Amino acid sequence: MSKAARIDLEAVEAAIRAAVLSAGADICTELLKATGKGRRSAQVICGCGQVMRSTGIERKVLTTVLGAVPFDRSRFECPQCGASRYPGDEELDISGTTRSPGVRRMTARAGSRQPFKEAREDLRVYAGIEVSPKDVERVAERIGETIAAWQRTENEALLAAAIPRSNEKTIPVLYVEMDGTGVPMVASAVEGRKGKQPDGSAKTREVKLGCVFTQTFTDAEGFPVRDPDSSSFVGAIETADSFSSRIEAEAVRRGLYEAEKVVVLGDGAVWIRQLVEMHLPRAIQIVDLYxxxxxxxxxxxxxxxxxxxxxxxxxxxxxxxxxxxxxxxxxxxxxxxxxxxxxxxxxxxxxxxxxxxxxxxMRYAEFRKQGFFVGSGVVEAGCKHIIGSRLKQSGMEWTVRGANAIIALRCLIHSGRFEEFWESRAA
Ligand SMILES: [Zn+2]
CATH class of the missing domain: 1.10.40 (Ribonucleotide Reductase Protein R1; domain 1)
Structure with missing residues (x-):
């Protein structure tokens, strides 16, 4: 091939991508013209009960995965209390934000995986999305909090429906593992708490992490084999009481009533024992051998x-x-x-x-004979990977709120449920 015919592929890629994205943003702009304005089939009602009045059209420029997209939509105002609503924003799931759902989803994911500054770099390089580290933090936190609220509702429903879905035992063994791990906190989050510092103060708060997985088979030597992709995680900085409901709900969701046997693995801590007696009474308890x-x-x-x-x-x-x-x-x-x-x-x-x-x-010989796991390695790996690798990096200090939001996000992603959560929003 002659030198003249050689192309700079990278330059071509970048140029075509920019052109395609720009064309996409134009299409998106066109599509949005049909949304958020014009005659409405129903009245817009204020939270206070009043019928709201249109005050005309307002533009906001959205940051989307395709680039900037202007969006013109009607604003409504309440003559009674002065509150405003943008039905178009509500329809598109962009109330109170200029970031599209696609951008927020990428941002939350990136921010859940790495420090906000690095997440911002990746978003710029991979997706051409320009946000500040603070933006990443805010978006990730907000979505983490939305996830936590979504799960609270789900958990309440799971725990309220105390009736087994069926009498059929389709899961041979359901495992519930629990552990705690410390996360470094800002001073105000540990004020007045007892800890391991030389002066008796605390620098960390304990994250309680729970893991649920199932086991169907043992291998040729009789050792248990965890069902592939069967692990799900829940956790938070919270009291043993709140965590008890959280882990019980997760066990119910994963088939507590459908399990022939339920095994709880923990470190023998008193709070875990009490939790099991109250919330998982028929479980076989095993203290992690290690x-x-x-x-x-x-x-x-x-x-x-x-x-x-x-x-x-x-x-x-x-x-x-x-x-x-x-x-x-x-x-x-x-x-x-x-x-x-x-x-x-x-x-x-x-x-x-x-x-x-x-x-x-600690009847390990007996437990092994029954083909049970006797080590809580899955939740310990979770403590390292889900909590430690993101929240315990040097120099990090968390608020309870910030830490819990990121923990909710990371647990959900590692449970393979991020997609499900996002779809539940769109519904
Ligand atoms: Zn009102």
Whole structure:
């Protein structure tokens, strides 16, 4: 090929894309001319009950994925209270914003995945959309809040309909996993709270994260296999009480009543135990094996701090006993080795207490025989990936409101429900 015939493909791509988008924006402008003005079949009614009067046409310029699109629509005003409405905006889902649904959706998605500044860069490079980092934050927050409200309504309906949809048990095992993870907060969000800082103050708030998934098969060795794409996540910075309803509703949505068996995996924390007793009473509770092992290691450190060989020896032995679910044996053996020093003894007894209270939830040999998962790896991965990788980056500080909006967005996207949410808005 001669040099003269060679084309600069990238320049051509960019030029054609710009031209196509511009033509698209023109088409969009034409299409919108039929919306939001002209004779209406029904009166426009104010929130106060009055019939509103048209005050003529007003233009707003929309930012769309095709570029700027002018939109002329009628404005209505209430003679009674002075409130205004734009029925055209309501029809197009652009009330109180100049950003089209398509732009808002992309913006929210980008802002949920990365810091707002980087999201803004990506939107510019990938989609040619110009927004400020603050815009990204506002849009992502607003959509996150809308998602949270949408889910509140959904959850209320799920919990109100306490009757099983059918008696057929179509899900062999439904798992519910829960965990907590700290997120760094602005000072005002942790004021007066107790925390792990040297002076007893707090820098973080706990996000409670829950995960629901199903399991149908075990592999050739009898190990459980999680059903592909079956995990969904819910979470928020909130009280154990609010979270209880949230996770119960999610379990109902995912088939709590259709499940033959329900297994709850957690770290043995008291709030999780109470939650299960109140909200998931027929569930089989299992303390995550790795948390239990961690506690055993701590116990060994307290009992044998002066003798490393003994410490390792007991740890190996007791881990083995733990695998067998022989918690009473561990407790009895440890009781005979309690240190004389009052302070250390107290620490050791606290650990023993943890095992004593959770022993029925640590029958690992039995759980394995039934083909259950004994580790809460899915929710822990969720804590890292859904919460940590976005909300715990260095230098970040969140308000409760901002964090919860992004958590709602990220949980929904990772549950594969973003599309569903968007369609419910359009309906
Ligand atoms: Zn009014």
């Amino acid at each position: 948390h239990a092992r961690e506690h055993l290691s701590d116990l060994c450190r307290v009992l044998f701090s002066s003798d490393e060989k003994k410490m390792i020896h007991h740890r190996i032995r007791w881990w083995h006993d733990l695998d067998q679910g022989m918690v009473e044996k561990i407790i009895n053996e440890a009781r005979m080795r309690l240190p004389a020093d009052a302070e250390t003894r107290k620490k050791a007894e606290a650990e023993l207490n943890y095992f004593n209270e959770n022993k029925e939830r």
